[in-house]
Structure formats: structure tokens, C-alpha cells
Amino acid sequence: MVEPVSGRRIRILMAKAGLDGHDRGVKVVARALRDAGVEVIYTGLHQTPEQVVSAAVQEDVDGIGLSLLSGAHMTLFPRILELLKERGAADIVVFGGGTIPQEDAEILKQAGVAQIFTPGTSTDTIVGWVKERFGGRTAAA
Amino acid sequence: MAIAAASQNLVDGILAGSHRAAAKAISLIENDERASEQLIRRLYPQTGNAYTVGLTGPPGAGKSTLVDDIAQIARGDGESVGIIAVDPNSPFSGGAILGDRIRMMRHTVDPDVFIRSMGSRGHLGGLAVATSQARDVLDALGMGYVILETVGVGQSELEVAELADTTVVVLMPGLGDSVQTIKAGIMEIADIFVINKADHPALARTAADLRELLRLDPRQRAWTPPIVKTVATNEDGVHELWQAILKHRRFLEEKGGLKERRRRRLERQVVEIAARRLREEVLVPSTEASGFRRAVQAVTDRRLDPYAAADQLMEEGAKRVAAGS
Ligand SMILES: Nc1nc2c(ncn2[C@@H]2O[C@H](COP(=O)(O)OP(=O)(O)O)[C@@H](O)[C@H]2O)c(=O)[nH]1
Ligand SMILES: [Mg+2]
Numbered sequence: 050m051v052e053p054v055s056g057r058r059i060r061i062l063m064a065k066a067g068l069d070g071h072d073r074g075v076k077v078v079a080r081a082l083r084d085a086g087v088e089v090i091y092t093g094l095h096q097t098p099e100q101v102v103s104a105a106v107q108e109d110v111d112g113i114g115l116s117l118l119s120g121a122h123m124t125l126f127p128r129i130l131e132l133l134k135e136r137g138a139a140d141i142v143v144f145g146g147g148t149i150p151q152e153d154a155e156i157l158k159q160a161g162v163a164q165i166f167t168p169g170t171s172t173d174t175i176v177g178w179v180k181e182r183f184g185g186r187t188a189a190a
Numbered sequence: 191m192a193i194a195a196a197s198q199n200l201v202d203g204i205l206a207g208s209h210r211a212a213a214k215a216i217s218l219i220e221n222d223e224r225a226s227e228q229l230i231r232r233l234y235p236q237t238g239n240a241y242t243v244g245l246t247g248p249p250g251a252g253k254s255t256l257v258d259d260i261a262q263i264a265r266g267d268g269e270s271v272g273i274i275a276v277d278p279n280s281p282f283s284g285g286a287i288l289g290d291r292i293r294m295m296r297h298t299v300d301p302d303v304f305i306r307s308m309g310s311r312g313h314l315g316g317l318a319v320a321t322s323q324a325r326d327v328l329d330a331l332g333m334g335y336v337i338l339e340t341v342g343v344g345q346s347e348l349e350v351a352e353l354a355d356t357t358v359v360v361l362m363p364g365l366g367d368s369v370q371t372i373k374a375g376i377m378e379i380a381d382i383f384v385i386n387k388a389d390h391p392a393l394a395r396t397a398a399d400l401r402e403l404l405r406l407d408p409r410q411r412a413w414t415p416p417i418v419k420t421v422a423t424n425e426d427g428v429h430e431l432w433q434a435i436l437k438h439r440r441f442l443e444e445k446g447g448l449k450e451r452r453r454r455r456l457e458r459q460v461v462e463i464a465a466r467r468l469r470e471e472v473l474v475p476s477t478e479a480s481g482f483r484r485a486v487q488a489v490t491d492r493r494l495d496p497y498a499a500a501d502q503l504m505e506e507g508a509k510r511v512a513a514g515s
Contacts, residue, residue, distance in 0.1 A: 057221045058284065058309065083285035090307050093292040100298045104291065107298075107305055109213035137210055 058088045059183045060110040064096045066117055066125050074146075075116045081172045085180060098125055102132040105141050111183045112163075117147035122157065130161050142182065146170065197229040204330050205236060209304055212331045216306055219327070220320040230323055233330045238452075240272065240329035240336045243435055244354030246316055246376070249342040251360045252386035254293040255422035256431070257337050261297050263432045264335050270302040272328030275339040276317050279309040290339060304328060316340035316347030322459070325353060351379035352455060355448060356438045358431070360384045361400070364392035377407060380415045382434045388419040388427065413441055472507040481506055 063079050065072050072094055079089045090108045092101070105113050117125060126145065133139050146166035149157070154165035163182065166175055200218070203211025215233075219226040243260070245253045254275060261271045275290035288307035297303040306328075310318045317340060318324075328336045338354060340347045351357045359380040364387075385396055400417055416434050420427035442448035476482060485502050488494035 058286075058311075060217075079287050083280055083287050084283045086283045086285045088279070088286045088288060088309050090288045090291060092295060092298075096295070097299075100295060103209075103298045104295075104305075106210050107213050108291075108307060109217045 058086065059112075059179065060088045060090065060108060061112050061114055061179065061183075062090045062092060062101070062105045062108055062110040063114045063116070064092045064101045064104070065094045066096050066098065066101065066115055066119075066121070070094055071118060072116075075114075078114070078116075078146075078172055078175055081176050082179060085176045087179065098128040098132055101129055102136060102138070105133070106136055106138050110141060112142040112144060112179070114179075115143065115145035117145060117149065120148070122147065122149050123153060126157050126162050127160055144178075144182075146175070193225050193228050197225060197232060200229060201232045201330075204233065204327060207332060209301075209331075212304060212327050213306070215327045216308075216320065216324045219323045220308070220311075220318070226320075226323060230326060233326060237326045237329040240325075240333050241439060242325060242336045242338065242354045242356075244338045244340070244350035244357045245360055246340040246347045246350050246357065246379075247342060247360030247384075248362070251342070251362045252420075252422040253339050253342060253360050254290040256358075256360060256384065256386060256420065256428065257290075257339050258294040258297065259420075259422055259425050259428040260337060260432060260435075261294065261303055262425070263428060265297070265300065265302065269334040270332060271297070271304075272325075272331065272333035272336040273303070273305045273339070274308055274321055274324055274328070274336070275305070276308045276310050276321060276341050278341050279311050281312065284311075304331060304333065310341050315349035316342075317349050317353070322353055348375050348379055352458065355442065355451060356381045356435050358382045358384055358435070360386055361396065362387040363390040363396040377403065381413065381438050382431070383415050383417045384420055384431060385417060386420045386422050389421045389424075393419065412445065412447075413438065468507075472511060473503065476503055476507045476510060479506060 061082060063075050065075055075091070079091050082089050090104070090110060092104050101113060101115065113129065115126065115129065122145070126143065129143055133141055133143070142163045144162065144164040148168060149165055151167065154167065157165055164178060200211050200215045204215060215229055218229060245257060247253055257273055257275065261273065264271050273294065277286055277288045277290060279286040286309040288309060291305055291307050294305055297305065306324060308318045308321060308324065313319050317338065321338065325336050325338065338350055340350050357379050359376055359382070361383065363385060383400060385393065385400065397417060397419065404415065418427055418431045418434050420431055422428065442451065482503060485494060485499040489496055489499050
């Protein structure tokens, strides 16, 4: 047992937005995060930004990891950031991955997306980033 | 003082119906025992209105799908619904994949439904340590019904019956050990049996096994648990399930059983808190005093027996309490 039974866990909501039906990649990352001690709330395919944000609020996650292969990233990410603001939950960190061109990734990061993992990023890199980004935070009140 | 102010903010938010505040409160309960006490003390007067339904049964039986269906029907009746779904944490990493929510996504944007996934964090018994107090939070949030879904592994998920007003045991046909599982105490806690996946060919056999088991049960019951057959994925039979829940609720309310169940639950809770305080605030500090070390030495040397030493330890503790230290 690496972690004590009590104490704070990093909580991440993993969602798949848009129309494509592939969730193999998300599931691989979800398992790797679990094995790194993270509580992953997996919400399945075809999530709308409204569903993602409501779920993230109820689950009180530290971050939302959004996977997108359908090309709608330039509308979905900003919409999620906007809804989080509306719900008074702008402290929930948004990151993502999928088929997102480098120049779009830069624009999204300017807009407030914390990190975009481009295709080919290793699972270890993603897990390392999550631990680094969220590991130091104390229980929010 | 910082803790007090923060928890008062959360309480105000919860009473105003804020999902964000309720969610933060549940995290606090999961992570910080001391802050959680402050919170519950403030919240407690506003609890006691929600009706709690527990679902337990083997993994894959269809509990999450049924919770989703029950929530749908309850919403149709104008009821608000809080849901706490517990899944196991990995004993190796402490992490978890909490996936019950996938089956309930149609309720996610409904402001009168609140769904929380919870890791059991090593706690045995089918729930998490925080589940009881999280239930209180959803109660105070104004939810008419709170539904608890247990982990669904192991044979002894009996804890849910200590929290629930109505306990539903979900089984499925064709699982050789499915009816077997019931023998390990589940029989006693079931108010309603569901055989889900009634579209499966082994349904008749499982239903007959279960009826036989109920028939052989020697205890006299004022309430005989009904057996409801459902196909959760098609919502077949779930109206009958909802009716069975309402009927059990009426039975408890009319016969005074509900008050009695809740009184016993609170009694257990008070005794548990007192026992923990005795241990943490009286016994443990007393073991750190020099008198205790001398007593243990005496036990080692056979000048004192362990019972006499324990009596000394308790007297020491009582003195400390009397002195207010
Ligand atoms: N054929 C059939 N499949 C079902 C039924 N109810 C649930 N399932 C499926 O069984 C699987 C497990 O269901 P889930 O609700 O997650 O079970 P849980 O582990 O008990 O919460 C899912 O793939 C469901 O779609 C049913 O009545 N019939
Ligand atoms: Mg489930």
C-alpha cells in the first residue's frame, strides 16, 4: 500500500466530447492515472460541455481532462471554460488531448486551457504533468 | 477560526441549494476529519428530511443502471434525487476509476439531481467512511431521496442497511454464486429483492432459488421482501420497483418502523463517536503517561495481570477527564 487510506486524493474528470466513438486512448490514460494514485471519474462518450461542467462541479474535481478527435476543439474548450466561470468554478483546471494542431493548441492555451497533449504524447508524460500540476494542492475549502 | 468560517460558508451555500458548496463539503468530509466535524455540527439541524434508498449486489448486476432508472421515475414524480455511488480504490496505488456515473449521464444537467462518485478508500463494508456524512449533506441540500450504490464486491456489504431506510438487493440470473451470496447476511438486510437482467434465460431458475431461500427463512417478518424482476436497460419493471420502494416506505411510516430504524442508526452513530473520542482523547493519552509504562512493566514481570492493568488505565483516564485535561 503506497498511499495511506485517508488523506486527499487528486480527482480528475475524464470526458470524451464530440461525436467520435473512440475511447481507447482515454481509458489507457485513466488507468495510468489510477495506478499513479489519482481518483478518475470517467463519464463516457459524447459529452456536451454542459454535462462535463455539471459533472465536474458535483464531483469537485481538481481538473477536467478532455479528449477530442472530432475537430470541434476550438468551440468545445472555450465553451467549457466559459461555463466553469458561470458556475463559479473557474479554479477547476482544464486540459486535454487529441488531434489538435500545434497552432490551435497555442490559441487554446492563451484562452486558459492549462495544457494540450498532442498525438504521440506518452502516457507517462501526461501522468507526470497531472502529478506535478495537482499534487501540491491542499484540500480546497 | 478559519475552519469555522469556511464551514459556515459551505453550510450557507448548501442551504441555498448550491451544488458547488455541497460538492466542496463532501470533499472536506472525505479529506479532513476535523473540518468535517465542524461542518456536520452546523448542518445537522437541517437534516432528517431525505428518504434514503440503498442498492447493493454483485458487480455488473445493473445497480448503476437501476439507480439511473429510479432517478428518472422519482423526477417524474417531482422528487429531487441525490446519488452517492461508491467504487473501490486500488489497494496498490490508492487511485480509482469511478465509472458508475456513465450510466446516469442523462441526469447530469438536471439541477434537481446531484450525483457524486466516491472511492471506498480502503474501507470495507461496501461504502466509504465519508458516505454517511455525505448523505447528510445531500439531505441538507434538500434532496427528497438519497440513493446509495455500494461497491459491489465481497460478501459482506451490509453497511448500507445501517444508512438506508429501504435496502434493495440486486441480483442477476445465471450467476452461480448470485443466490449463494445472499446467505452471507444479505438475506437479513433486504427489504426488496430485484432480479435484474430478467431478459436472461436463467431468470426462472434464479427466481425459484430465491423464493425457496425466502420460504426457508425461519424468522417471522412483518414485511416480506418482494421479488421484483427488471430489465434496467429497457426500464422494464422499474415502475414496479419504484412502487415497491414506496410501499415499503409507507409500511415503515405507518407501523412506526421508520422512526425506530432511524433512532437505532443515530444511537449507533453516537456510540461510535463516543468510542472514538474515548480512545483518541482519553485512552491513547493515558498510555503515554509514565504510570502506564510502569503498569505494563508489572504485567511483563507477572506482578500484575492484564485486566488489572486495563482497570488502572481506565481509572487514569477517568481522572484525566475529571481534571479536564
Ligand atoms: N441485458 C441486460 N444488460 C443490463 C441490464 N441492466 C444493466 N445491464 C448492463 O450490465 C452492465 C453493468 O451494469 P451496471 O449498471 O454498471 O452494473 P453495476 O456494476 O451493478 O452498477 C452494463 O453494461 C449494463 O448496460 C439488463 O437488465 N439487461
Ligand atoms: Mg455500478
